[in-house]
Amino acid sequence: MSAGIAYLVGAGPGDPGLITVRGMACLRAAEVVLYDDLSHPDLVEETPSSCERIYVGKRAGFKAKSQEETNALLVEHVSQGKRVVRLKGGDPYVFGRGGEEATTLMEAGLDFEVVPGVTSGFAAPAYAGIPVTHRGVSAQVTLVTGHEDQTKPNSQVDWEALGRAGGTIVVYMGVGKREQYARLLMAGGLGSDTPVAAITWGTRPEQRVARGTLGSLHELDIVNPAAIVIGAVAGMELDWFSGKILAGQAIAVTRTREQSSELVRLLRESGAEVLEIPTIEIRAPESWTPVDELIGQIDRFNWLAFASPNSVDRFLGRLIGKKGDVRGVGNVKIATVGPATAERVSAYGLATDLIPENHKAEGLVDALLEALTVGDQVLYPRAEAGREVFPERIREAGYSLEDCVVYRTVKPDSVPQIALDRFKDGRITLLTFASSSAVWHFDELMRAEGLGGTVHGIPAASIGPTTTKTATELGYSVRVQAPEDQVTVQGLVDSILGYLK
CATH class of the missing domain: 3.40.1010.10 (Tetrapyrrole methylase, N-terminal domain)
Structure with missing residues (x-):
């Protein structure tokens, strides 16, 4: 061992x-x-x-x-x-x-x-626009716990001495006994008009700042967890955090963890509290044999079509594993449903030859049919439960198309407890859906927890018309949708910002 x-x-x-x-x-x-x-x-x-x-x-x-x-x-x-x-x-x-x-x-x-x-005694004030030291204002900082009972003879904190020392004092766990230690600080020499600022849930989107004076500290409406700043710097307001567009919003992101990173980053940069709820787990197909056989025959195909970033990663990753490097794709041309999928292709050092203006399966079909010539053959790596519109229409037009399942989407077994707590408390202000499967799985998970009615009452944002249709049919109120000419994470975020401004 x-x-x-x-x-x-x-x-x-x-x-x-x-x-x-x-x-x-x-x-x-x-x-x-x-x-x-x-x-x-x-x-x-x-x-x-x-x-x-x-x-x-x-x-x-x-x-x-x-x-x-x-x-x-x-x-x-x-x-x-x-x-x-x-x-x-x-x-x-x-x-x-x-x-x-x-x-x-x-x-x-x-x-x-x-x-x-990073300790909250330094970070929380920074997010509240308060530098704990500032030239000409404060040249020292004291970090102290306010949890102790100051009336006991064995108290480890000499509050009156801190009052005489001055500078900046940051009190941890100091909500409950703030009236006691404020009185002792004033007895030590700090004036009752000394600025104070209490920062609750510092550095998080739900951060709240209550300002006042040492003499009125006990009157401030504050709860734990809070960092309480006492001293002249507490009167400074170099705010950069609270004015963000999505400040105060709590947004649930429902998709795979691998795919949610960009969406989460963009929402957080705009000030939102983001709760990630994995609703999809990406798994390998039941068998790789059909995929491997088509990889071995890739030279006979004229076009390689991708309808999602996942299909790109799964197929090209498998191809590289079999052929040694990405040059194994040969001279095949590549078509993708939209720019996000094309971006995944470029990550492998490959160029995309065709991106339709309409970033849906229907748009990909229309654009590819205009590009195909007599005798062309199409290879279409896909999800197990993907839509049939693309392969059906290509075949109906008389072209040869081979498709293969390169991944499956399955529903996770449960929802993180913190997510359930947020929904039960009514703190989520917006849902985001980036695929129909995310909607289906999320709805099943929430209904199993007895929260179906709760989540249906929360406004939702959708990445595109197909996802919107699925969400609406299941009872969700879709208020935001990415533009049809920008069915991307950035397009979704831009639409959310426009809606919530």
């Missing part, structure tokens, strides 16, 4: 893009992950499908794990020779109890590694 190891990974303050490269690498190689609600759910989804995911936070329907129980789980799984990630909000060693977990592992004689993270 190989030696196990624990990685105490700082997940960052909330925005999943702020995790370190090393932290992401640990997640993607994990065999077990222990996580809580301070880690963005998308980070947990970065673990392999075989990874055991253990929730150790506090959520309705789950028995909260004590720190001692979490420590025991770490020891148990590392002792079994597994790569274990303890995913922790912010930085493991900044009010994250990472030191306790490291001590437990060391005492047990087990290997561990600490992967630092």
Whole structure:
């Protein structure tokens, strides 16, 4: 049995893009992950499908794990020779109890590694437009926990001394006892008019900033998790985050994880909270034999037609595996249904000879029929459940067409718990659908969870008319559709921005 190891990974303050490269690498190689609600759910989804995911936070329907129980789980799984990630909000060693977990592992004689993270005490103020140091305003920063009971004689925080020291004070976990420590800070010398800013869910799209003064801190409407900034810099408003077009929007992305990255990136860059809900798993065909036989005969085909990026990846990947490199395609011409599919072709160093103006199967048929000459033969790699309009019309026109299944789409077994919670809480403001199969699978999954009526009441955005038709027939209200001359992820995002402006 190989030696196990624990990685105490700082997940960052909330925005999943702020995790370190090393932290992401640990997640993607994990065999077990222990996580809580301070880690963005998308980070947990970065673990392999075989990874055991253990929730150790506090959520309705789950028995909260004590720190001692979490420590025991770490020891148990590392002792079994597994790569274990303890995913922790912010930085493991900044009010994250990472030191306790490291001590437990060391005492047990087990290997561990600490992967630092971006702490919320610096990141949350930055996203709220507050520099924690600023020339001529503040030259020092104190990070302090506000969770302790300041009335106890053994309190580790001397609040009056902090009040005398001045500078910038960032309080973690300081919502509940803010009136107590504010009074002590003022007793130490800070004025009641000292600016304060409380940042809830910092760096995430649902971030909220409440501003006031030290004397009125107890009156501010704030809840945990919050970072409370006290000092002159808290009066600064160098805002760049809250004014984004999609700020305040929570958008569900329903497609394969492999295909959702660009859509997720573009939506997040515009300020949205994005919830990824994998509704499709791409799997190999039942048999590669028909595909391999046609790859061996590719020289007899004049045209190679692709109706999706998936068909490009699956077919060309198989061809390269069989023939050694992409030159195995020979002199065949390539037709794609649209620019997104053509982009996948170009990723293999190949040029696309034909892209129709109408980015649908019907448009591809019409354009190809104009290009075909007598005796031409067409090879069409496709999905198992793909539409029949393309092969049927090519054959009806008298041309020879061979098709082969290069991938299947199947419905995942379940929906991530965090997604179900968001729908039940009514926090999702828009659904996105990028294929008919995504709509079908999403609808089945939601109905199985008793949420069919809930999701049908949420506005939806569709990538094209075929997907819109499917969604509408199933009872969804499609308010947004990508233009028919731009059936791409960018076209979908542009339409969403126009709708939500």
